[in-house]
Amino acid sequence: MAPWPPKVTKRFSTVPxxxxxNDFYGPYNKLLYTxxxxxxxYTVAPQSHAVLTSHDSVDFVIEFEVLLEDKPVFFLEIKEPRKLAFESAREGADNQMRKRMRxxxxxxxxxxLNGVSAFGTQLSFYTYDNQRRLLPARISPHPDIxxxxxxxxxxxxxxxxxxxxQRFKDLVEEIKRKCDEL
Structure with a gap:
């Protein structure tokens, strides 16, 4: 059995x-609205944020924020799947997730607050609690290596x-449960 409804699976199947x-914006939008x-x-609100890249040019980060009324309860950032292999791209995605969490x-x-970093369909889950703990823990660079x-x-x-x-669905159910308790 497919993990998602046929309309969601079909939308992901259109990705070249x-x-x-940006080929993943539609599929993730469909998934989040499902x-x-x-x-x-809840409102699924696409957001764009200008960031200065290491090449001194402006780039844009596109993310989907899920709002309960007008307050963020979840967000998802999407990156190009082939860039997952590049250490610098993962580092940049990790830094962006941490900044958005804060x-x-x-x-x-x-x-x-929960967030997901997606390189195409590959996911990394982030949490930031009210004690200002952000997981996964940051790995600090070594000064010489x-x-x-x-x-x-x-x-x-x-x-x-x-x-x-299942991990994604469990996270969404937890978010919804906590929202229902407000």
């Missing part, structure tokens, strides 16, 4: 083999496979 980041329906108190956490009504500060194994599951889909 040599996919770019999990957080538009007739609920920015959004004060407005989150829950005791924990090159250090992989965002190891490949952090993106350890695939949204289209049973284990990844």
């Amino acid at each position: 083999a040599n996919a770019r980041e 999990l957080f329906p538009p007739d609920s108190d 920015d959004l956490a004060p407005a989150c009504p829950l005791d924990t 090159e250090t992989d500060t965002a190891p490949l194994d952090r993106w350890d599951c695939n949204i289209l496979e049973d284990e990844g889909a």
Whole structure:
């Protein structure tokens, strides 16, 4: 049995083999609206943020924020799948997730803000609690030895496979349960 409804699976199946980041916007939008329906108190809100890249040019980060009424309770950032192999791309994605966690956490009504970094369909899960603990823990660079500060194994599951889909669904259910308790 497929881990997602046929309409979601079909949308992911339209992603080309040599996919770019924006090829995943539609599939993830469909998935998030399936999990957080538009007739609920949740809103899936695409956001864009300008960032200065290491090349002194402006780049944009696109993310999907899930809001309960007008407060963030979850977000998802998407990156180009082929860049997962690059240590610098993973480091950049990890840094962006940490910055967004710190920015959004004060407005989150829950005791924990959750976020997901996606390189295509490969996922890494992040949490930031009200004691300002952010997981996964940051790996500090060594002063003399090159250090992989965002190891490949952090993106350890695939949204289209049973284990990844279940982890994602469990997270969404936990978020919804906590929201219902507010």
